[in-house]
Amino acid sequence: MSRIRYTRRLPAAAVAAGLALALAACGGGGSTSADGAAPGAAADRLDPNADLARQSPLNITIWDGYSPKDLPQRVKQKLGFDVKVAIHDTNEMAMAKLTASGDSGIDVAFVSGQYAQALNEQGLVEPLHSELIPNLSNLYPEASQLSFDKGNKFSVPYTWGTTGLCYRTDMVKTPPTSWNDLLNPAPELRGKVTMMTTERWLALPALKANGHSINTTDDKQLAQAKEQLLKTKKSLLAYDDTTFGARLEKGEVALVEAWDGWCPTTNPKVKFVVPKEGSDLWSDTMVIMKSSRKKEAAHAFINFILDPTIHGWVAENILYKVPNRAAMEAVAKNNPDLLAKNTPLQMDPAVLLQGESIVDVGEASTKYTRLATEIAASQ
Secondary structure, eight states: OOOOBBOOOHHHHHHHHHHHHHHHHHTTOOOOOOTOOOTTTTTTTTTTTOOOOGOOOOEEEEESOOEEEOHHHHHHHHHHEEEEEEEOSEEEEHHHHHSSSSSOOEEEEEEEEEHHHHHHHHTOOOOOOGGGGGGGBBHHHHHHHHSSSSTTTSOOEEEEOOOOEEEEEOOOOOOOOOOHHHHHHGGGGTTTTEESSSSSHHHHHHHHHHTOOOTOOOOHHHHHHHHHHHHHHHHOOOSSSSSSSHHHTTTOOOOEEEEEGGGGSSTTTTTEOOOEEEEEEEEEEEEBBTTOSSSSHHHHHHHHHHHHHHHHHHHHHTTOOOOOOHHOOOHHHHHHHHHHGGGGOOHHHHHTTSSSOOOOOOOGHHHHHHHHHHHHHHO
């Protein structure tokens, strides 16, 4: 088993600057392909019989450890073209690369849903040609209901999950049920609690505890969240987006805010719960860049990823759920112990869809950046 380490954080100012540069580049006429056609010009005339070997290599960017190491070899064997993999540690690194010029050189990018939305709103991603991705039929129906892209018009979900409370049953007297159990911990838990510092997930517990949307841009609601988070900070051991699972297993902390896949429920003393006020539905996605000159190969690559054998690797190795019914059914059949020991993997898609999708809030994202900065700077 391996567990990836990355953050979904995206500094809004950096993205705004990047997107502005990208738009400026596009406004200047953009680059042209070797045959003189403008990138994206062939968007409405993709050839289902294209010679994919001539669209090699296909360049993708993805988080380290987020796909099989031998994926390029498998693609070469099955589809006949090479894949070059560029690694990004964070969403902001990917966005900087994708928006730095009119043509980033990337054909397929793996980014979280709200960032796919931001790219689409700037006209930088290719509308999906579903006829070239027959394996879309493997997805759960709920996978087409993600609010940042209903109908999977420009993105294909790769993983999905939610955020909740991960805790040690032997260290917490009363099992937590509310975000308030994290925000206002019992006296015996003070100094044994961690929260995430990634902007949207930092604000999430306080917004949900007060009955607000996690996508709010209302200044009063954000101010209320800030007041709570400043109070909560005094009871935390640390802000931790990456090592909270290890801290729990060592008994260093008793209760943490966690993405479901990173809550180490294989430890019988650790449990995961979604608070009664509700939580998010996060998703990491695949998008095809409009600037790509290898769109048929890009669609074939995404179709290959959606093969149950390939997509099921994610659940078995990263322990994140995939929105692929056929893949999850294969995992359940071939590796029932894995699902039994990792309870978040058992979450039903319909239940997962009850979570609120984090969406791009445009220029208002600076409010979340400012909130995180002020919380970090406070004493």
